[in-house]
Amino acid sequence: MEFINTLVNGLNIGVIYAMIALGYTMVYGIAKMLNFAHGDIIMVGGYTIYVFCAMKAASSPAFFFVAIAMAVIVCTLLGVIVEKVAYKPLRGASPLAVLITAIGVSYLLQSLSQIIFKSATKFVSVPELGKVSIGAVSIKVSTIITLVVSIAVMISLSLFVKYSKTGRAMIAVSEDRGAAQLMGINVNSIITITFAIGSALAALAGLFYLLQSPYIYNTFGAMPGIKAFTAAVIGGIGSIPGAMLGSIVLGMIESICDSIAPIAPYKDAIEFSILIIILLVRPTGILGKKRREKV
Amino acid sequence: MSSFSEKMKKFKWKHYINYIVIGVLTVVFAIISAAGGLKSSSTILLEKIAISIVLAVSLSLVVGFLGELSLGHAGFMCIGAYLGGKVASLLVPVFGNGTVTMLIALFVGGGCAALLGFLVGLPALRLKGDYLAIVTLAFGEIVKVIFQQSKLFGGNLGLSTPNRPNRNTFFIVAFALVLFTLLIIQNLMRSKHGRAITAIRDNEIAARATGINVTKYKLVAFMISAFFAGIAGVMFSYTNSSVQAVKFGYNYSIEILVMVVLGGMGSINGAILSATLITILNEKLRTVLTGDLAVLKDLLYALILIVIVIYNNAPALKGFREKYNFRNLVAKIWHPKNDPSIVKDDAASWDKVPTKIKMDEILSVDLKVGNEFTPDKPSKGDK
Numbered sequence: 069m070e071f072i073n074t075l076v077n078g079l080n081i082g083v084i085y086a087m088i089a090l091g092y093t094m095v096y097g098i099a100k101m102l103n104f105a106h107g108d109i110i111m112v113g114g115y116t117i118y119v120f121c122a123m124k125a126a127s128s129p130a131f132f133f134v135a136i137a138m139a140v141i142v143c144t145l146l147g148v149i150v151e152k153v154a155y156k157p158l159r160g161a162s163p164l165a166v167l168i169t170a171i172g173v174s175y176l177l178q179s180l181s182q183i184i185f186k187s188a189t190k191f192v193s194v195p196e197l198g199k200v201s202i203g204a205v206s207i208k209v210s211t212i213i214t215l216v217v218s219i220a221v222m223i224s225l226s227l228f229v230k231y232s233k234t235g236r237a238m239i240a241v242s243e244d245r246g247a248a249q250l251m252g253i254n255v256n257s258i259i260t261i262t263f264a265i266g267s268a269l270a271a272l273a274g275l276f277y278l279l280q281s282p283y284i285y286n287t288f289g290a291m292p293g294i295k296a297f298t299a300a301v302i303g304g305i306g307s308i309p310g311a312m313l314g315s316i317v318l319g320m321i322e323s324i325c326d327s328i329a330p331i332a333p334y335k336d337a338i339e340f341s342i343l344i345i346i347l348l349v350r351p352t353g354i355l356g357k358k359r360r361e362k363v
Numbered sequence: 364m365s366s367f368s369e370k371m372k373k374f375k376w377k378h379y380i381n382y383i384v385i386g387v388l389t390v391v392f393a394i395i396s397a398a399g400g401l402k403s404s405s406t407i408l409l410e411k412i413a414i415s416i417v418l419a420v421s422l423s424l425v426v427g428f429l430g431e432l433s434l435g436h437a438g439f440m441c442i443g444a445y446l447g448g449k450v451a452s453l454l455v456p457v458f459g460n461g462t463v464t465m466l467i468a469l470f471v472g473g474g475c476a477a478l479l480g481f482l483v484g485l486p487a488l489r490l491k492g493d494y495l496a497i498v499t500l501a502f503g504e505i506v507k508v509i510f511q512q513s514k515l516f517g518g519n520l521g522l523s524t525p526n527r528p529n530r531n532t533f534f535i536v537a538f539a540l541v542l543f544t545l546l547i548i549q550n551l552m553r554s555k556h557g558r559a560i561t562a563i564r565d566n567e568i569a570a571r572a573t574g575i576n577v578t579k580y581k582l583v584a585f586m587i588s589a590f591f592a593g594i595a596g597v598m599f600s601y602t603n604s605s606v607q608a609v610k611f612g613y614n615y616s617i618e619i620l621v622m623v624v625l626g627g628m629g630s631i632n633g634a635i636l637s638a639t640l641i642t643i644l645n646e647k648l649r650t651v652l653t654g655d656l657a658v659l660k661d662l663l664y665a666l667i668l669i670v671i672v673i674y675n676n677a678p679a680l681k682g683f684r685e686k687y688n689f690r691n692l693v694a695k696i697w698h699p700k701n702d703p704s705i706v707k708d709d710a711a712s713w714d715k716v717p718t719k720i721k722m723d724e725i726l727s728v729d730l731k732v733g734n735e736f737t738p739d740k741p742s743k744g745d746k
Binding site for chain 1 (some may be wrong): 432497500613669677742
């Protein structure tokens with residue numbers, strides 16, 4: 069039963085990473101930039117839920133849904149604003165400049181949250197969800213919700229990208245921005261939509277983290293952000309199925325490390341070592357396409 | 364006498380101004396310190412400035428000159444601090460807390476960091492930009508976790524290290540190391556090897572095509588950068604009674620990056636100035652902003668980073684930048700006659716280059732009125 073627990077736990081961690089990694093991979097594929105501030109959008113989503121839960125002490129389930137909706141809206145707006153203010157002026161500039169700006173935005177969001185909410189860890193009064201036992205295995209209800217919602221989101225996102233007009237425009241922009249522009253696609257608005265979708269997914273990831281353990285702090289999103297980026301790179305950045313696959317793989321590795329006591333403290337080091345090894349052996353990740361550099 | 368004055372004329376002050384300024388300031392502070400005029404808080408501040416300068420200059424080798432983003436510079440410093448501190452604490456009973464111990468500690472700390480720099484440089488051969496940034500970040504975190512967990516180095520409590528031999532004069536040693544760092548990195552950048560490194564930054568494929576060994580130069584740049592970060596780490600372990608891995612996290616790497624970006628990427632003097640400025644600012648703000656206000660400092664850094672990068676790189680601001688460039692403004696005040704901001708990259712100054720074609724003559728030939736080959740007579744307005 070220990071094994072099944074590890075498996076479920078790994079799947080749980082994996083799908084949360086996938087929600088974040090999808091944001092990274094879509095932005096990377098379409099805007100060709102690494103959005104370092106993505107992890108901090110999770111933190112903003114978490115704090116939004118905290119504010120709404122604190123507003124009404126006896127948080128009724130209905131009100132909690134309002135809190136979730138607000139978190140998604142706030143994160144989406146924030147993602148779009150960050151894109152417009154910080155990244156849009158640098159379109160066409162060197163990648164190094166964009167990367168440093170993204171780091172600056174991440175730092176800015178973290179310090180702003182510290183100014184507004186102070187540095188102490190806060191308890192978020194999310195509704196208590198019990199456990200369900202199936203045979204000898206008992207699974208948390210929050211885990212089931214996380215799995216169901218995120219798998220539904222992933223499937224609908226894949227369908228959206230594959231079949232909707234906007235989604236196909238996204239693929240076109242990621243393959244060749246210039247050609248897409250010539251075909252009449254508004255590249256700027258596609259990039260904005262990408263940021264909006266990625267940020268909305270990050271808000272959901274923040275929610276799932278709070279369902280797991282109801283505490284929030286300033287660097288809430290930093291580690292999940294880096295880990296999810298690692299997952300996106302392992303799966304092949306720019307590829308949506310790759311991000312999902314990489315996230316599940318990383319979640320499983322993390323869960324297995326957690327279940328073996330002597331190596332548990334080193335789990336971050338192990339995950340990052342796997343990232344480095346994968347990048348050395350196959351720099352494009354598991355499902356990534358190789359691109360030839362042209363002069 | 365005349366040969367001396369000729370030598371003085373050939374002597375390029377511009378190239379040595381940073382050694383001279385740092386050297387003179389160190390001597391001045393040493394004299395003040397010997398006279399007992401420096402408080403211990405000031406000498407500590409001077410030591411911190413020296414450490415920051417070494418870190419910023421060494422990071423600018425990778426970020427500014429090689430053009431690769433390293434987010435693990437604090438990790439290299441961590442290695443230097445832990446290994447240098449450990450070696451020093453082992454050697455103090457043997458050699459005493461003196462020069463020999465310190466030299467060995469510096470050598471070991473720097474050498475181990477350089478070894479790790481080599482290891483980080485290896486992925487750099489295959490990866491670029493964002494991927495490399497994340498790999499360096501991962502390396503920094505791995506180093507932090509390993510030192511935090513190992514019993515040999517004190518675990519979470521940190522490693523207690525020998526203190527500086529002399530509280531009042533240690534900053535002189537620190538600034539001597541700054542001069543050493545400058546000597547190596549500045550001369551490297553002015554040699555043909557340095558030009559090869561900047562060529563790789565500007566266009567790697569073109570650099571490869573001209574026969575530059577990209578592999579070698581990338582590894583060398585990473586190793587030298589890591590070596591000096593290690594040296595800074597050893598200095599840190601000397602100035603602090605204990606070394607804790609928590610300090611060398613991602614945030615510290617970002618702080619060093621802010622120094623490099625603020626000073627201007629690819630400018631050693633800029634890195635020195637901004638490292639000094641930020642360290643002093645840190646120290647002053649630390650006493651003014653306490654508790655939760657301390658974070659205002661981070662907010663300031665974040666804003667500096669964003670504004671400076673957008674200002675320096677945004678394609679839309681290109682014309683504005685060329686017009687109001689700091690360097691151009693200085694040159695305008697110095698030499699008011701030839702305004703460098705007028706000369707653009709693509710406008711070749713043909714009137715200054717000696718050619719066989721006398722462009723001035725061709726262009727200034729006055730055609731007689733009536734001989735003009737014009738179907739219609741030109742009106743007065745268009746000449």
